[in-house]
Amino acid sequence: MLRKLTAAAVCKWREKGGYREILILAFPLILSTSAWSVQHFVDRMFLSWYSAETIAASMPAGLANFTIMGIFIGTASFAGTFAAQYYGAREFKKIGPIVWQGVYIAIIGGMIHLVMIPLAAPFFNMVGHDPLVRAYEITYFRILCTGAFPAIAAAAFAGFFSGRGNPWPVMWISFLQTGINILLDYALIFGRFGFPEMGIKGAALATVLSGCVSFLVYLALLSRRKYEEKFATLTGRKFNMKLFKRLLYFGLPNGLQFFIDMVGFSIFILFVGKLGTTPLAATNIAFNISTLAFMPMIGVGIAVSILVGQNLGRNNAETAEKSVYSGFHLTFIYMAAIAFLYVSVPNMFINPFRPRIHPGNFAEIHTTAVVLLRFVAFYSLFDTMNVIFISALRGAGDTRYIMKILLTVSWLVLIIPAFVIIVLLRLNIYAAWFIATFYVTVLGLTFFGRFLKGEWKNMRVIEHPPIELN
Numbered sequence: 001m002l003r004k005l006t007a008a009a010v011c012k013w014r015e016k017g018g019y020r021e022i023l024i025l026a027f028p029l030i031l032s033t034s035a036w037s038v039q040h041f042v043d044r045m046f047l048s049w050y051s052a053e054t055i056a057a058s059m060p061a062g063l064a065n066f067t068i069m070g071i072f073i074g075t076a077s078f079a080g081t082f083a084a085q086y087y088g089a090r091e092f093k094k095i096g097p098i099v100w101q102g103v104y105i106a107i108i109g110g111m112i113h114l115v116m117i118p119l120a121a122p123f124f125n126m127v128g129h130d131p132l133v134r135a136y137e138i139t140y141f142r143i144l145c146t147g148a149f150p151a152i153a154a155a156a157f158a159g160f161f162s163g164r165g166n167p168w169p170v171m172w173i174s175f176l177q178t179g180i181n182i183l184l185d186y187a188l189i190f191g192r193f194g195f196p197e198m199g200i201k202g203a204a205l206a207t208v209l210s211g212c213v214s215f216l217v218y219l220a221l222l223s224r225r226k227y228e229e230k231f232a233t234l235t236g237r238k239f240n241m242k243l244f245k246r247l248l249y250f251g252l253p254n255g256l257q258f259f260i261d262m263v264g265f266s267i268f269i270l271f272v273g274k275l276g277t278t279p280l281a282a283t284n285i286a287f288n289i290s291t292l293a294f295m296p297m298i299g300v301g302i303a304v305s306i307l308v309g310q311n312l313g314r315n316n317a318e319t320a321e322k323s324v325y326s327g328f329h330l331t332f333i334y335m336a337a338i339a340f341l342y343v344s345v346p347n348m349f350i351n352p353f354r355p356r357i358h359p360g361n362f363a364e365i366h367t368t369a370v371v372l373l374r375f376v377a378f379y380s381l382f383d384t385m386n387v388i389f390i391s392a393l394r395g396a397g398d399t400r401y402i403m404k405i406l407l408t409v410s411w412l413v414l415i416i417p418a419f420v421i422i423v424l425l426r427l428n429i430y431a432a433w434f435i436a437t438f439y440v441t442v443l444g445l446t447f448f449g450r451f452l453k454g455e456w457k458n459m460r461v462i463e464h465p466p467i468e469l470n
Contacts, residue, residue, distance in 0.1 A: 017311070017322030019330060022303055026327070028171035029162065030299030035174040037295035039181045039210075043203050044288045046189050048281075048353040052365070054200045055353070056277050057136035059284035060129070060269050064137075065144040067262035068116065072109030072152045074255030076102035079247060080159025081395055084306045085462045087164045088313020094243075094462075095160065096227070096236030101244045102156025103237075105251075110149025117142050129273045129280075136200045143201060147208030150215035157218035160233070165306060173217050181210035250461045253399035257390075257406050264410035264439070271422040272432055279429040282368035289349045289369075290376045293338040297331045297384060301391035308395030309461075317457035324392040324451070328384065335384045339377035346370045372433055379437040382444030389447040396456035405446055414439040 013019045048055040079102040083095045124137045154173075161169045187195045188202025198205070227233040269287075273280045304327040311320035342349065350369050354362055393402055417435045421427050450456075 015322065017307065017319040017326060019326050021307070022300065022323060022326045022330060025165060025167065025306060026300045026303035026330075028167040029302045030296045032167065032171040032174040033295040033299040033302070035171075035178040037292050039178040041288055041292045042182050043185055043207070044284065045352050046185050047200060047203055048285070050189055050199055052277060052281055052362075053130070053132045054136055054203075055284055056273075056281045057129075057133045057200060058140060058203065059280075059287065060127070060266070060273060061124070061137040061140040062144065063262060063266040063269055064123070065113075065141050067259060067266050069109065069113065069148050069151065070258030070262050071252075071255040072105055072112075072148070073155045074258040075248065075251040076105040076109075076152050076156040076255075077159050078102075078251030078254045078394075078399075079156050080163035080302075081250070081305065081309050081397065082247065082461055083159055083163025084165075084309030084395065085313035085460060088310035089462060091462070092230050093232045093236075095164070096222075096232035096234070097238075097240055098243055098247060099156055099160045099222075099233070100237045101240060101247045102159065102251075103153045104239055104244060105247070106149050106152035106156060109152045113145040113148035117145050120145075127270050127273065130277060133273075133277065133280075140200050140204045143204035143208060147211045151211045154211065154215045154218050157215075157222060160222060160227075160231070162302060162306060163309070165310065167302075169221060173214050176217065177210045177214040180213055181206050184209060246461075250397050250399055253403040254394060256403045257399065260403065260406040260410050264406075264414045265436075267415050268418050268432070268436060271418050272429065274422060275426075275429055275432075278364050279368060282365045282372055283429065283433075285350060285353045285365065285369045286372035286376055288353075289342075289373065290380070292349075293335070294380070294383065294387075297335060297387045300327050300331050301387040303327065304388055305391040305395035308392050308456075312396055312457075312460060313462065320392075320395075320457070324388060327391070328388040331384045331388055332381070335380050339380050342373040342377035342380075346373045349373065368429060371430060375430075375433045375437045379440040382441045385444035385448050386440065389444075389451040392451055393447065393456050396459040397461040398450070398456045398459055401450060402447070405450075406443070409439065409442055409446065413442050 044055060044058055047058050079099045082098040086092070086094045086098070120138045120141045124134050124141070127134070127137075129137065158170045158173075161167060184206035185203055187193045188198045188206055189200075190202075191197030195202075221227070222233045224233075228235065265287075269280070269283065272283045304324055307323040308320045311317065311323065346369070350366055350373070353369075354366075390402055393399075414435060418432060421431050421435055425431075
């Protein structure tokens with residue numbers, strides 16, 4: 001039996017669409033998404049050292065900002081799926097132009113975020129968190145809004161590299177951005193290296209400034225002659241209505257997926273805030289720990305999406321399907337191991353959030369967070385299904401189905417039940433987290449079922465016949 005399993009694993013490793021192909025592509029993407037995760041983990045960790053109020057404020061304000069930004073990032077970054085299918089179909093000259101349409105989406109997104117700055121105070125005052133937490137939320141949200149354009153545009157540029165199966169530049173730029181962010185976090189939050197102590201304002205500035213650096217490096221790389229000659233990365237920068245509409249048609253539902261998912265969890269976080277600072281802080285810590293382990297799965301998911309897109313561009317659905325199952329096997333094994341650690345050694349994850357500058361009542365937060373990690377351990381296994389099978393459907397262009405399911409399940413399984421449990425019945429934090437866990441489980445099973453039906457195999461985002469670019 002063991003010999004048969006070993007032989008099957010070796011075969012799965014070597015074949016087209018097997019473990020080896022997934023890992024070669026996913027490795028730099030895992031490091032890239034892990035760098036992003038580390039950046040946010042350290043950001044929240046520094047804020048937890050600073051005060052309980054700043055860590056409590058950072059999650060709701062950050063989620064509220066990314067809820068809107070996610071629409072534009074999801075839309076602009078879908079240029080990567082176009083790039084993958086164009087690359088598989090060997091229509092190289094269309095890759096540069098579609099990426100630039102993502103930059104035009106970033107311009108629109110950046111302008112909308114600037115308009116949102118004056119709305120921060122009315123919104124967070126309406127939410128009704130504790131006064132100091134509310135003041136920090138307003139400050140954090142406003143500053144993050146100023147960095148929307150470079151963050152969205154960088155997501156479009158990243159699609160140029162990852163969509164073609166060359167994710168190494170994405171990894172190195174992510175490392176650079178993370179390093180700058182962590183350094184600025186430490187300097188601006190605590191007032192080190194001659195900078196003033198700025199607390200949560202410093203954390204927001206660090207995020208915006210490091211995002212600007214990422215954007216500028218991507219822009220410099222795309223200006224290189226070798227990319228212009230093969231992919232039209234400079235001559236393709238003009239606005240093209242046909243391509244723009246096509247990116248919107250497939251990309252906007254992808255962006256709305258982010259929006260719907262983030263809205264659901266943002267509302268959930270805001271509801272939890274009504275239970276008090278301790279449940280809110282413990283929830284923020286649990287979600288941040290979850291994100292740290294979750295982001296490597298995103299790297300594999302991106303690899304799955306790329307391979308699905310490239311293989312469908314070559315009209316090779318069989319290899320695309322093999323890639324999906326290879327990605328699922330690898331991520332499930334990884335996430336099962338992490339889930340075991342959540343339950344067996346929770347302090348390893350929670351203790352880094354212990355305040356070191358302004359000590360507060362961390363003991364109660366710690367006790368609550370330990371229990372919440374058990375919920376995280378359970379739903380993480382189903383989140384593996386979400387990541388991989390949504391990525392597969394996204395790589396094919398099945399974005400509208402994903403959007404509809406997320407909208408329906410988010411309201412019926414997460415938002416409305418959370419409102420009843422938290423706001424109306426005033427039950428405890430554990431009842432609220434049962435709802436969140438059930439939500440993730442339902443989504444995982446639903447998207448797995450959609451994948452099994454196989455309709456995605458006949459989908460394409462690239463046009464047939466090719467459209468005229470001029």
